[in-house]
Amino acid sequence: MAKPSRTGVDRRKFLKGAALAGAASLTAPPVAARAQSAAPAAGAAGATPMPNAQTAAAETGAAAHVRVLTQETCGSDFMVDCIKSLGIEYICSNPGSSFRSLQDSVITYGGNKSPEFIMCCHEESSVGMAHGYAKIEGKPCGVFAHGTVGLQHASMALYNAYCDRVPVWMVIGNGLDATKRRPGVEWLHTVQDACAMVRDFVKWDDTPASLQHFAESAVRAYKIATTPPMEPVVLVADGELQENSIPADEKPRIPKLPRTAPPQGDSGAVAEAARMLAAAENPVILADRCARTPAGIGLLVELAEALQAPVCDLGGRMNFPSRHPLNQSSRMRALVAQADVILGIEMTDFWGATNSFEDQIHRTSQSITKANVKRISLSAVDLYTKSNYQDFERFADVDLAITGDGEATLPALIEAVKRQIDPGRKAALDERGKKLAAAHKGALERTRADAAYGWEASPISTGRLCMEIWNQIKNEDWSMVSPTNGISGWPTRLWDMQKHYHHIGQSGGYGVGYAAPSSVGAALANRKHGRLTVAIQPDGDLMYAPGVLWTAAHHKIPMLAVMHNNRAYHQEMMHLQRMSNRRNRGVELASVGTAITGPNVDYAKLAQSMGWYATGPISDPKDLGPALQRAIEVVKRGEPALVDVVTQPR
Amino acid sequence: MNFRCYLVIAAAMLFGTAALAQSAAPAGDAGKGKQLFVADGCYQCHGYVGQGGGVAGPRLAPAPVAFDAFTSQLREPRNEMPPYTDKILSEKDAADIYAYLQTIPKPPAAKDIPLLNQ
Numbered sequence: 226m227a228k229p230s231r232t233g234v235d236r237r238k239f240l241k242g243a244a245l246a247g248a249a250s251l252t253a254p255p256v257a258a259r260a261q262s263a264a265p266a267a268g269a270a271g272a273t274p275m276p277n278a279q280t281a282a283a284e285t286g287a288a289a290h291v292r293v294l295t296q297e298t299c300g301s302d303f304m305v306d307c308i309k310s311l312g313i314e315y316i317c318s319n320p321g322s323s324f325r326s327l328q329d330s331v332i333t334y335g336g337n338k339s340p341e342f343i344m345c346c347h348e349e350s351s352v353g354m355a356h357g358y359a360k361i362e363g364k365p366c367g368v369f370a371h372g373t374v375g376l377q378h379a380s381m382a383l384y385n386a387y388c389d390r391v392p393v394w395m396v397i398g399n400g401l402d403a404t405k406r407r408p409g410v411e412w413l414h415t416v417q418d419a420c421a422m423v424r425d426f427v428k429w430d431d432t433p434a435s436l437q438h439f440a441e442s443a444v445r446a447y448k449i450a451t452t453p454p455m456e457p458v459v460l461v462a463d464g465e466l467q468e469n470s471i472p473a474d475e476k477p478r479i480p481k482l483p484r485t486a487p488p489q490g491d492s493g494a495v496a497e498a499a500r501m502l503a504a505a506e507n508p509v510i511l512a513d514r515c516a517r518t519p520a521g522i523g524l525l526v527e528l529a530e531a532l533q534a535p536v537c538d539l540g541g542r543m544n545f546p547s548r549h550p551l552n553q554s555s556r557m558r559a560l561v562a563q564a565d566v567i568l569g570i571e572m573t574d575f576w577g578a579t580n581s582f583e584d585q586i587h588r589t590s591q592s593i594t595k596a597n598v599k600r601i602s603l604s605a606v607d608l609y610t611k612s613n614y615q616d617f618e619r620f621a622d623v624d625l626a627i628t629g630d631g632e633a634t635l636p637a638l639i640e641a642v643k644r645q646i647d648p649g650r651k652a653a654l655d656e657r658g659k660k661l662a663a664a665h666k667g668a669l670e671r672t673r674a675d676a677a678y679g680w681e682a683s684p685i686s687t688g689r690l691c692m693e694i695w696n697q698i699k700n701e702d703w704s705m706v707s708p709t710n711g712i713s714g715w716p717t718r719l720w721d722m723q724k725h726y727h728h729i730g731q732s733g734g735y736g737v738g739y740a741a742p743s744s745v746g747a748a749l750a751n752r753k754h755g756r757l758t759v760a761i762q763p764d765g766d767l768m769y770a771p772g773v774l775w776t777a778a779h780h781k782i783p784m785l786a787v788m789h790n791n792r793a794y795h796q797e798m799m800h801l802q803r804m805s806n807r808r809n810r811g812v813e814l815a816s817v818g819t820a821i822t823g824p825n826v827d828y829a830k831l832a833q834s835m836g837w838y839a840t841g842p843i844s845d846p847k848d849l850g851p852a853l854q855r856a857i858e859v860v861k862r863g864e865p866a867l868v869d870v871v872t873q874p875r
Numbered sequence: 876m877n878f879r880c881y882l883v884i885a886a887a888m889l890f891g892t893a894a895l896a897q898s899a900a901p902a903g904d905a906g907k908g909k910q911l912f913v914a915d916g917c918y919q920c921h922g923y924v925g926q927g928g929g930v931a932g933p934r935l936a937p938a939p940v941a942f943d944a945f946t947s948q949l950r951e952p953r954n955e956m957p958p959y960t961d962k963i964l965s966e967k968d969a970a971d972i973y974a975y976l977q978t979i980p981k982p983p984a985a986k987d988i989p990l991l992n993q
Contacts, residue, residue: 583954583955585955670985673991673992674985675928675929677982677984677985677991678926678927678928678934678982679926679928681982682922682924682926688926689990692990692991693990696993699993710930713928713929714929715929719991795919798919799931802916802957805957806958806960809960809962810963811915811963811964815919873918873926874919874920874922874931875920875922875931875932
C-alpha cells in the first residue's frame, strides 16, 4: 500500500483531497477563493472553485492536495514484471474495471506480449481456456477477473480445473479500502474476502497488501500451483495497489521462481510395491492422471513392459499408447476381476474401478475383485485433500498407499521392478505379454466391428463421426483436445494415440461448459507448435458460453471443431428416463427440459457470425468426409473452422 | 451416469439376455415399432438403429436376441437399464419394437470399411 510520505499524489488521494476541499469550502471562505478566482466552479456547490494548490500551499503553509493528472509509475506495471518473470504467455480475461490498471499495464507497459491479453466474453471461458492451455503446455496460463462478478462467473471452471488437477494462475481485482471506492458500481464489485467463495476448490489464495507482498505471493502461488497435485490459485490485486504510483522509497523485488521437484514415493514402499508386482501372476496397472508430461507416457510403457503387465488407461490424461499391445483399456473390468495385484496410479476413483454399483431404487454395490487381491495406490493427491467438496470419491480398500507423484515415482519403481526379475521370471512374463498382445488385437478388432454397426445411419453414428475425422487427420501432427466420454470413447478406442497432446482427458468436475473454452485454450497452446487441433464439440456444452468462438476468431487461433450435435443434454435425458420409468410414468416427457430442439440450433450460422468458417448441419454420413476436408484446409490457413454434424446420441 | 456404469449395463444386458430361454416372437408392426423405438427412448442408449457399441447400451440389432430374453430384460432389467413394465410399454408395443429390430439390416463387415482399417 502506498505510504503518505511518497512524492507525488495518486489518483485516489486526489479524489479524496478534492472532496475534502469541497467540504471545507462550505464552512470557511477558501484560500482558493482568493488565490484562484479564475478557476472554474467545482461540482454542484458551484460557488467554490478548486484551489490552486501550489498557491494555497505557498500562502498558508498547509498540506496541499495537488491535482496531479498523470503519473510516471504504477503498481500494476510492477505486477506485470512479476507476471513476466513467471513466463506466463497469456492472460485470458473479460475486461473489468477492478483490474483496469493491470490490463493497461499488460497491453502498454508490457507490450502485450508474454503475457498477451486474450479477450474472452465470459470468465468461465477465461478459466476454461487456461485449463485447456495448461494441459497442452504443461504450465499455467494467467486469468484476470473481477473479484466479485468475475469470480462468480469463473467459479465453475475453477472447480473443473481443481478436480482435474490443473494449475491456473488467477488474479482478481478488488478495492478493499471503503473510503476509496467510487460510489455505485465499485461497491457492488467489492468484497471483504474475495477468494472465500472459491477457497474450497483452489489450492491457495492471498490478498497482498504491498507490492513486495504481491511479488512474493505471485511467485509462491505459481510454485504452489505447479507442485503436484497441481491446482488453481488465486491472488487479489487491490485497486489501490494497482493504480497508485510506486513510492520512491520502495524498491520491490521479485523472488526467484524455484525449479520444483515433485514429491516422490517412499523408497521402502516403492521396493515393496515392486516385489508385489513382480511376483504377481495377474497384475493390472490402472492409470488415470499418471502422465503429467510427455515423459510420463514413456515411463509407463517401460514399467508395463518390464512387468509385461496390462495397462488400463482411464483417460484422465494420455497415459499409454492406444495401440500398444499391453494397452488393455477395453478389458478393464475383466482384468480387475482376475487380478491378484492392482496398481492404481493417480486414480480419481480407485473404489469405482474395483467395485460395481447399481443405480436403481435400492442402490447396491459389490466388489468385483478377488478376495485376496492386493491393491497399491500411488498418488500425490494423498498430500492434499479438502473436506467440503467430495471429489475424493469413496474410500478404497488399499493395501499399500504410496504418497507421491505418479510420474515422478515411476523411475524408482521401474528400477525396483527390474531388480526383482531374473531371467527365469522374465521368460514367464514374456509369455504373459504374448497372451496380452493377442487379447489387445482381438479387442481392437471387436471395437472396429462395433463401429461398423450404424455406419450408414442418419443421424450419423458417433463411431462413423470419429473415424471420418481420423481419416482426415491421421497423417497430420494432430491434437485431440475435447473430452471423449460423451462420444462413447471412440477416439481413444480406435485412433492411434501416442503423444501426450493426442488426448488431454476430460473436464475434471464434469461441469458442462468445459469443452468449448478448454478446446480453444488448448488450440492456443498448440498454435506455436503448428499442430492441427481437433475438438469434437458437444452441442449443449457450446450453448453455455459460445462467445469463446469469437475469441478464437479474434485471436486467430486455428482449430477444427466438429459438432457432436445430438440436440440434447443427453446425459440428463437418460437420467429423466430412469426416473420416469422407475415410477411407471413412461419416457414421453423425458425431452422436456433436456432436448435442444424447437428450434434446432444452427451451429454453422452461430460460428459464422463470430468469424469462423463453418458448414452444416450435416446428417448424411456421405457428406461428412468432404466437409471435414474443406474445413481442415481452412484450419491449415490459420483460421478456426466448424463442421456441424447431426449425430446419434452416444 | 459415468463411463463405468455404462459398461456395467452393457455387460449385464449381454449376459442376461444370453442366459434366458428363447421363444417365437409375436407378430409386430415394424413401422410402428420404429416410431416407438424413438418415442419410448430406446434410442437414447442403444442408438436409432439399435447399433449400441458405445458405452451407453449394448447392440440390439441386427439379429436381436430371442423375444423372451428381450422382454425379460425390458420388464426386469439387470443392473442399470430403466425398467419398462407393462404399464408403460404393452406387450403389443414390445412386439412392434422387436419387429423393427428384426428389420434392421446387417452392416458391412468392418474389414470391408476402409475407414475402419487404418
